Every structure is written in C-alpha cells, then in structure tokens.
Amino acid sequence: MSYLTKRLFRAILVLLGVSFATFMVAQSTGDPIALLVKANATEEARAALTSHLGLDQPVLVQYGLFLWRAIHGDLGQSFLYNQSVVGLVADRLSNTFLLALSAFAIALVLSVTLGVLAALYRNTWVDAAITAFTMVGLAVPAFWLGLMLILVFAVIWQVVPVSGSEEASSLILPAITLSMQSTARLCRLVRSGMIEVLNADFIRTARAKGLFEGRVVWVHALRNALLPVVTMAGLELGDLISSAVVIEAIFAWPGIGRLAIGAVSSRDFPLLQGTVLVSAFCFVVINLFVDWLYQRIDPRVRSA
Amino acid sequence: MTGFSNRFLIGHAVGIAGVAIIVAAVAIAVFAPLIAPVPASQIDLHARLVPPAFVEGGSAKHFFGTDNLGRDILARLIYGSRISLAVGTAAALLGAVIGSLMGILAGYFGGRVDAAISWFVDVQLAFPFTLLAIFLLGTLGGGFYAVVIVLALATWVNYARVVRAQVLTVKVQDYVLAARAVGVGTPRTLWRYIFANSTAPIIVVASFSTAQAILTQAALSFLGVGIDPSIPSWGAMLNDGREYLQKAWWIATFPGLAIALTVLGVNLFGDWLRDRLDPRSAR
Numbered sequence: 001m002s003y004l005t006k007r008l009f010r011a012i013l014v015l016l017g018v019s020f021a022t023f024m025v026a027q028s029t030g031d032p033i034a035l036l037v038k039a040n041a042t043e044e045a046r047a048a049l050t051s052h053l054g055l056d057q058p059v060l061v062q063y064g065l066f067l068w069r070a071i072h073g074d075l076g077q078s079f080l081y082n083q084s085v086v087g088l089v090a091d092r093l094s095n096t097f098l099l100a101l102s103a104f105a106i107a108l109v110l111s112v113t114l115g116v117l118a119a120l121y122r123n124t125w126v127d128a129a130i131t132a133f134t135m136v137g138l139a140v141p142a143f144w145l146g147l148m149l150i151l152v153f154a155v156i157w158q159v160v161p162v163s164g165s166e167e168a169s170s171l172i173l174p175a176i177t178l179s180m181q182s183t184a185r186l187c188r189l190v191r192s193g194m195i196e197v198l199n200a201d202f203i204r205t206a207r208a209k210g211l212f213e214g215r216v217v218w219v220h221a222l223r224n225a226l227l228p229v230v231t232m233a234g235l236e237l238g239d240l241i242s243s244a245v246v247i248e249a250i251f252a253w254p255g256i257g258r259l260a261i262g263a264v265s266s267r268d269f270p271l272l273q274g275t276v277l278v279s280a281f282c283f284v285v286i287n288l289f290v291d292w293l294y295q296r297i298d299p300r301v302r303s304a
Numbered sequence: 305m306t307g308f309s310n311r312f313l314i315g316h317a318v319g320i321a322g323v324a325i326i327v328a329a330v331a332i333a334v335f336a337p338l339i340a341p342v343p344a345s346q347i348d349l350h351a352r353l354v355p356p357a358f359v360e361g362g363s364a365k366h367f368f369g370t371d372n373l374g375r376d377i378l379a380r381l382i383y384g385s386r387i388s389l390a391v392g393t394a395a396a397l398l399g400a401v402i403g404s405l406m407g408i409l410a411g412y413f414g415g416r417v418d419a420a421i422s423w424f425v426d427v428q429l430a431f432p433f434t435l436l437a438i439f440l441l442g443t444l445g446g447g448f449y450a451v452v453i454v455l456a457l458a459t460w461v462n463y464a465r466v467v468r469a470q471v472l473t474v475k476v477q478d479y480v481l482a483a484r485a486v487g488v489g490t491p492r493t494l495w496r497y498i499f500a501n502s503t504a505p506i507i508v509v510a511s512f513s514t515a516q517a518i519l520t521q522a523a524l525s526f527l528g529v530g531i532d533p534s535i536p537s538w539g540a541m542l543n544d545g546r547e548y549l550q551k552a553w554w555i556a557t558f559p560g561l562a563i564a565l566t567v568l569g570v571n572l573f574g575d576w577l578r579d580r581l582d583p584r585s586a587r
Contacts (some may be wrong), residue, residue, distance in 0.1 A: 010426070017427035025443055135575075139568035141519055143526050143562030144542060147549060151557075155550050235429070242432035246523045250546075260435055261527060264442035276439045280430045 007291045011284050012208035018280045019070060020288050023063050027166065076270035080263065085258045085274035086203035089256060093278060096248070096255030100240040102171055107236075111229075115190025118224060121194060130187065137184030142243055146177040146250040167168045174251040177245055182236055186229055200224075227298060234290035307362040319576025327567025333385040334517075341367075341376060344383035344536040348374035353552045369554040371544055377554060380536045381562050387525075388566065391448070392518035395455035396510050399517075402456060403463025406504055408498055410464065411471025425461050434523065435457050441530045451530040455520055459513035466509050470502040484522075504581040511574030514566045522563050538563050 050056050057065070069075070073115070075085040118130040153160050153173060161170045197203065198221055206216045245257030256275050263272040332339060348370070355362040356369040356377075368377035410421040437454050444450065474480065480497050488496070524530040527537025534542045538559040545556025 014426045017423060021427065022439075025440060027439050028444060043474050054517050132361050135568060135571060136564070138571055139515070139524075140564045141522055141542075141560060141567075142555070143523055144563065147542070147546060147556050148560070151553055153551055230449060238429065238432060242434045243523075245432065245434040245438070246527060249527055256435070260442075261529075264438055264529065267442075269443060272439055272442060276431065279432045279435055283432060284430050 003295055004292060007288060011288050014284055016067075018284070018299055019067055019277060020063060022273055022277050022280075026269055027059065027062075031245070039263075070277070075274040078263075078268055078271040078274075080266045080268040080271060085271050085280070087258065088271065089274050089278045092254060092256045092259045092289060093282065095253060096241060096244050096257065097251060097282075099171065099174055099178060099247070099255060100237060100244050102175035103182065103244075104233075104237060105242050106175055106179040107182035107240075108229075110179070111186035111190055112226070114183075115187045116194055116217065116225075118187070118191040119194030119198060119225075120217065122152060127191075130191070134184040134187050137180050137187075140180065142177055142180055143246045143250055145180055146174065146247055149173050149177055150250070152175050170251070170253075174247050174253055177250075178240060178247045181243065182240060182297045186232070186236065189228050190225060190234060193228050197225045230290070230294055230297060233293075234287040237286055237290075241279060241283065315576060315579055318572050319580075320571030322569045322574075322576060325565060326573055329385055329389060329566050329569065332382055333389045336360050336382045336386060340379040340382045341365075344375070344379045345534075346375060346379070350374065353548065353555075355552070356554050359554075368558050369552070371541075371555045372548055372552070377541075377558055380541055381538070381558055383536045384538045384541060384559065384562070385566070387448075387531060387535060388518050388521060388563065391451055391455065391521045391531075392514045392570075394452045395517040395521070396459055396514040398452060398456035399459030399508050399513055400463050400506060403460035404467050404499065404502070406460065407464040407467025408471055408494055408502070411468040412475055412494060412498060417547075421464065421468075425464055428457065428461050433520070437520070437524055438527065438529050441524070446530045446532070448531060451521060451524065454530075455517045458520060459517060462509050462513055463506060466505045467502050471498055471503050474498055476500045508574060508578045508581060511570055511577055515574065516568040518563065518567055518570070 036243060055062065073086050075089075076082070078085050078088055081088055114130050118127045121127050140195070150173065160172055198217075203221055206220045207213070211220075244253075244255060245260065247253065248255045248257035249261060255277055260272060260275045262268070263275065349375040351363075351366065351370050352372055354370040354374075355367050357364050357367045359369075362369060366376050366378065368381065370376055406421050406424070410418040436457070440454050441450055441458075466547070475498060480493065483493055483497050521530070522537070522539035522542070524539045525533070526543045528540075528543060531537055531540070533543070541559040542556050545552070545554075545559070548555050
C-alpha cells in the first residue's frame, strides 16, 4: 500500500471512531421522543414516531442508520433553527475557517521571522527578548488578550469595529488574538530547528562555496528548519479551530463556536452533535492534505 | 563569562522564578480565607464598580476595585485561584494516569495493542477540543469532576505519545532483558522497570499539561460551561467583566493577569525541568 492509501484508510477508521463516540454521547441525552412530541401525544403516536426514527432497534443498528444518513449529508434537524443541521454548520464553518486560516497566516509569518532572528542572534538580547515574548504569548489566555485588544483599539482608540463580521476590518482583531499562541509555539520550533540546521555540514558547504549569507540562511537553512513546522501544521490548525470557538464568543464572529454555545443553552442536541461531527470531519481532511503536502516537500517520507 | 554558562545560569534563575510563582499561587489558594480582605461573594451595592486603589476615584478598601455587584476583586482573585489550581492539577494527574498506562501498553506490547491505542489517540485529536468539551459538558452535565475528566481527555494524549517513545527505548535495555530472563512477571516488569524509567518525561509533560488545563478551564468558565458560575473563578470573573469593559476595565483585566502569571510560572518551571532532565533539549 502506498503512503497516501494507508493514510486514507487510517482517516476513514478515525472518522468511524469519531462518529461512534459522538453518537454514543448524544444517545445518553435521554429520550428524543419526549423532546419531539407534545406532552399530550397518544401512546400510539409515540410508538409510531419511535419506529419511524428507528429508536426501537438495537443501538448498533441505530448507529448504522445514523452513519448511513450522515454519509448522505443528513444529520437531522435543528430544534432551534428548524433547519437542516448540515446546512447550518456548513454555513458557519466557512467563517470559522476564514478566521483560523487568517490567524495561521499571521502566525507563520511572525514565527518564521522571529524564530530565525532568535536563532541568528542566539544568546544575545535579541534572542532573550524573543524568548520572553514567546513565554508571555504562551501564558496569556487568548480570550483575555481579545478583550484587552477590544479595550485598546475599539473602545479607547476606535480604529476597528468592536465586533461582528460586516466589515473586512472586523477580521483583524480576532485573527491577531487567535494567532498569538500559535506564533509563540511555532517560533520556538523554528528557533530550535534553525539552530540545529545552522550547525549542519551542508550549511558549512554552502558558506564555503561563497554564497551570500542571506541566501544561506533564508533559503538553505530555513527550508530544512521548516520541516518540523509542516509536521505540526495540521495539529496547529486543529488547535486554532478549537481556540476559535472561544474567540468567536468575544468578537461576535458568526462561526461554529457561537453555534455550539447557542445549541448548549437551548439544549439543541442534534445541532450540537452536528457541529462537533462536521468540524472533526474537516480536521481529518485537513490532516490528510497536510500528509500529502509533507510527502511532496520531504521525499524521505514517501519511502518510509 | 561564556555564552553557555551565562545561559545556564539564566536558565536556573528562570526556573527558580517559576517555582516561586507556583509556590505563591498554591499558598494563596490554600490560605485564601486568611488572606482575603472580605469574603469573595460579599455583595455591597453601595460600592459598585469602584476603581482600583491606584486609579483616580479608587479607595484603599478595595485594592483592585469592585465589580458590578460591589464584590471585592482582590478577594475574588484570591478565592478564584482555588478552582484554577485544583482543576489544573487534578486534570493533569488524571491525564497522567490514563496517558502513561496507554503509552506503556502501546510501547511495550506494540503490534495490535499499539495500533488500537494510536487509533484512540487519532480519534481524540480529530475533535476540536473546545467544541468537544462544550459538547460533553453540555450533554452529560457539568460540575467540578466533569470538568476534570473532560480536561484529562485533552491531556492524556500528550502523555501517551511521550511515554510510548520512552518505553520503546527502555524496553530493549539490558536490565529489562535481565529481569525478563530471571522470570519477573509482565505486570511487575512494566511497573518496576518500564514505568520507573519513564518518569522523567512524564513529569515534564505533567507541568505543561497543568498549564494547558488551567488555560482551558478558564476558557470554559468564560464561556459559562462546566463549573457553576456562582463559584468565584478567574474565567467566570472575565466573563462578568466583559459587559463592563468600557465602564470598568479592571473587572476583566486582573483575572486575566492572574491566569497569565500562573501559567507563566508553570511553563517556566516546565522548561527548566525539561532542560535538566533531558540535556539534549537544552539549547
């Protein structure tokens, strides 16, 4: 089996696990019939609905049914919005992805710049300042940073909107807030990767050939120092999507996080389940893509 | 002084600073009733939204000011440390137990056991964690223990990966082979030889997991999920302060600083520990 076939097979297994876990948790929320029918419904009406929804079947058969519907894009109806769950989630998910990807782009640019600088000026005040910045970045809660940015830029200086998603500029604060932790984590990774690579033989060779130092650092060294960053990229994106859920609440950003919080407070379980399931599905697909990207960049993976 | 020894000394100072922050935070949490100027939930409607003492209009009675119900921010910060530290350490410990066991089994037995456990890891990682936590706490119910269990779900994976890698190198050591050869049983080998020699990475992961759990717990409280919002916690205080950001910035500002300082302390300690226990990572 080729590397990618193996990965694809594994992704399907993971999705089965994800759907089963989500299904079992949703099962435990109690009798869905009680939520669906009126309190004065007859015994017959209840029984009819029960068999219509397949709730009189064994749990595994019910899971099969659930999976069959899910594959066909049917995750049920939201009680709250009275719309199909898949449609609702897909709609909001694009907003969450826009936010997460913007934050990822900011984190990449900042972390590579700072990480390389810290490695080049290792053990100087530049390195110390960047290291201190990353330690603070890792410790500050993102949602608090968001509130402080709102306080400074939207309330005191009034240069960007406080919240919402109507204007393009409303993406700026949430994206910066969300990128903070990733920037700090990736920066540490780039720094230690660069330090290792800069001591490697091929860098000495490149310098000996008389290449410009800029080219040695930014092309030869950085390319190799970025490999661990690519490995982490999938996990990092997952983390960003997860943290975006909290950031959305602060900036009133209409993504899946706000959808999920609303679903909890109104006990809209099909919607909640759908939100979790669809985001997990997307995460698995992203990681497949990262795997593919990784083997394009690093030929060693293909033979492994 | 050379760069090396310079950095080495700074490393120690930073580690000690981390320990100092942790010790101070634990002392504050334990002795909260003795330190707090007033009870955390004491409402004083005559002293609503009083600014901090060091700001114009503030009073020495409320050093960090008061919130919208006239509750003393300093007292709430002091009591709030209890939830953060209790949940953080309990979740990291529970995660350590589950994750280390999984890591040892996966690393030692390999093959199908390894495949099954790494499947569990992949399934766990596929969920955006905050969403999973909202889902679990929203459907199965909240409370202190529920939050600890859910946060342990977030951390066990870290342990499992690190421990598995460690076990792979430990299990082929001569002392393990010798133990097997003289007839030491499998459970005893796992505990006495494999686990005992995997503790260093477990301790390092534990420190970072505690930091992660403190941050996530605060985020969940901020969203109003999990811990009862009437119990003073830093996350819930931030949530309270959100609506008053324009009128009373201090309500949301100080709990955030408290979280950041605590997490910084734990992370500094973790970094120092890792450099001490694993010299390869010290750069």
